[in-house]
Amino acid sequence: MSAQILDGKQLAAALREEIRRDVEELRAKRGIVPGLAVLLVGDDPASQSYVRGKQKASTEVGIHSVVERLPADLSEQTLLERIDHYNEDPSIHGILVQLPLPPQIAEDRVITRISPGKDVDGFHPWNVGRLYSGGEGFVPCTPAGILEMIRRNRIEIAGAHAVVVGRSGIVGKPVAQLLLRENATVTICHSKTKDLGFYTKQADILVAAVGRPGLITADMIKPGAVVIDVGINRVDGRLVGDVDFEAVKERAGWITPVPGGVGPMTITMLLYNTLWSAKRMGNVQ
Numbered sequence: 690m691s692a693q694i695l696d697g698k699q700l701a702a703a704l705r706e707e708i709r710r711d712v713e714e715l716r717a718k719r720g721i722v723p724g725l726a727v728l729l730v731g732d733d734p735a736s737q738s739y740v741r742g743k744q745k746a747s748t749e750v751g752i753h754s755v756v757e758r759l760p761a762d763l764s765e766q767t768l769l770e771r772i773d774h775y776n777e778d779p780s781i782h783g784i785l786v787q788l789p790l791p792p793q794i795a796e797d798r799v800i801t802r803i804s805p806g807k808d809v810d811g812f813h814p815w816n817v818g819r820l821y822s823g824g825e826g827f828v829p830c831t832p833a834g835i836l837e838m839i840r841r842n843r844i845e846i847a848g849a850h851a852v853v854v855g856r857s858g859i860v861g862k863p864v865a866q867l868l869l870r871e872n873a874t875v876t877i878c879h880s881k882t883k884d885l886g887f888y889t890k891q892a893d894i895l896v897a898a899v900g901r902p903g904l905i906t907a908d909m910i911k912p913g914a915v916v917i918d919v920g921i922n923r924v925d926g927r928l929v930g931d932v933d934f935e936a937v938k939e940r941a942g943w944i945t946p947v948p949g950g951v952g953p954m955t956i957t958m959l960l961y962n963t964l965w966s967a968k969r970m971g972n973v974q
């Protein structure tokens with residue numbers, strides 16, 4: 690039997706329609722137009738393509754987006770000053786600095802400079818801390834999108850054994866934390882894990898977020914498992930995930946495609962976070 694497809698593209702379209710209506714209502718009732726500032730340093734083609742995707746999606750739902758393209762040899766100080774500018778700008782509710790940054794710029798100083806109340810990526814240490822302590826804050830977009838995709842397909846998380854492969858601060862760790870919050874039993878595997886298959890074979894929910902094409906093969910899957918592929922790897926001009934999709938789909942119960950799975954959900958949660966930020970700031974004013 691073949692797995693059911695977790696169609697991120699289709700779900701993202703439905704959620705964007707909900708967000709579009711909410712944005713319109715916020716504008717009509719309170720005169721607030723959510724604003725997103727995206728800072729892109731350098732000319733990496735993949736980053737440029739993601740930023741175009743974010744800009745297009747924002748426009749579609751009525752979020753005002755400003756994309757600032759900055760040269761690759763930019764100094765850290767100049768970038769920090771641009772962040773200060775958007776921190777102070779009342780028409781901007783979300784600030785995103787596209788990662789990765791060139792080597793002369795320290796990522797942690799940049800992320801920490803963003804006002805925590807405008808940190809729609811959820812990368813600022815305040816928001817990271819809030820995720821772990823259970824408080825209200827911005828949840829990173831990819832993990833939030835994964836959880837939304839699981840919930841909206843009525844997949845049970847409580848009591849499931851979730852195995853997360855990858856321990857990055859932007860996907861692996863926060864998705865593990867969200868799954869734990871939803872009462873899954875969570876195992877985190879990484880590059881030093883011995884016998885990865887031993888763990889993945891026990892997964893009711895498997896999240897692969899490593900960036901290694903074909904890492905997860907069919908023999909590593911528990912029959913009927915939910916397989917979430919966060920990998921984005923370009924191989925011979927094609928986009929592939931970390932999961933051997935064709936073989937794994939014959940064994941899994943649910944599977945996300947690449948492209949069309951987690952990626953569109955990531956952008957949708959960015960829109961959601963920006964809307965949420967605008968709603969909150971409107972209350973304070």
Ligand SMILES: Nc1nc(=O)c2c([nH]1)NC[C@@H]1CN(c3ccc(C(=O)N[C@@H](CCC(=O)O)C(=O)O)cc3)C=[N+]21
Binds near residue numbers: 738786
């Ligand atoms: N500060 C920051 N925040 C991010 O959220 C962030 C970042 N930096 N740096 C890079 C990663 C990557 N990322 C993706 C978003 C959407 C797709 C996406 O929509 N992918 C489409 C395909 C896109 C294509 O064909 O290139 C899909 O999977 O269907 C992919 C990747 C956000 N990131």
